[in-house]
Amino acid sequence: MKYLKILAIYFAVTSCSTTQLVENWKNPDFVTYNPNKVLIVGMTTNLEARQQFEKQLKAEYQSRGIEAVMSLELFEPSFTTEKKTDEELKQLENNLLLDGFDTLLFTKVIGVEDKILYRENYEEDKNTHIKFREDYLKYQDAYYNPDYYNEFTVYHAETSMYCICPTKDRTLIWKGYIDxxxxxxxxxxxxxxxxxxxxxxxxxxxxxxxxxxxxxxKESIFN
Known part of the structure; x- marks a missing residue:
């Protein structure tokens, strides 16, 4: 029943939307999780998109009484575009721990695909009696007439939640793959x-x- 409920919510969120959940994974060691202070990092060279994304996620956490900080508030804009060494990242994690952070939410684009979607009548034609000339004449327009196909781009993104744990390596709590x-x-x-x-x-x-x-x-509701 719970599985069906989750599927229904996913469908409601992703239908008629530019984003679709492909898959997600949750660490079985974390049944529930209650973050106290979250660092939000969006890795993209598009500064406008990064700022909008981090700002909205910050607002979502704050509306739940959770302290959240945008990476743009903590670091220079070049933070996500400049290469870091393993030692630099280790020092960064230690600094976050000292500053009271216990969670890191990290989002990045991991791949891009250009796709072509043909009109439905082309994909589902099951006519087995068609002749070569008819077949050729029907489908030749698929390559020369823009009305017969739609070209679009799919960005494969990934959002990961890490626990900044003081006693062990930074543990992955959850990962979601979103198109x-x-x-x-x-x-x-x-x-x-x-x-x-x-x-x-x-x-x-x-x-x-x-x-x-x-x-x-609340008082105004009951009075």
Whole structure:
């Protein structure tokens, strides 16, 4: 029943959207997880997209009473575009631990594909009695007429949650693989992506649901 519920939510979030959840994995050692202070890192050279993405995720965590910091608030914009050594990253992790961080949410694009989608009647034609000339004349337009196909780009992205644990190496808690399909608007794409990530994290019990309205609003409801 729970599996069906998760599938229903995933479908509701991803339908009519530029983002689709492909797969996700949760560390079985973490039944639930309650972060206290999260560093949000979006690895992209597009500064506008990075800022919008980190800002929205920060707002989602803060609405749940969790302290969150954007990488753009902590580091120079070049942080994600300059190469780092293993020693530099180890020092960074130690500094985060000393500053009270216990969680790192890291997002990056891991691949890009250009695809072509043909019209439905081309893909599902099961006519076994068609002659060569008919077959050729019908399909030749698929290559010369833009109305018969749609070219689009798919960005394969990955978001990972790590525990910055003081007693052992940085442990992977959760990883989600998400496809971003032919994005046209940074704002729309970021909205869909963040919403999808948050829904999945809620279902996996890795982030709590939003806090209820403040006491003032509650009182006004009952008075």
């Amino acid at each position: 971003i399909i032919d994005p046209e608007s940074i704002i729309e794409t970021v909205n869909h992506y963040v919403r999808l990530v948050i829904v999945v994290l809620e279902e996996q019990q890795l982030i709590n649901h939003k806090l209820l309205e403040d006491s003032t609003n």
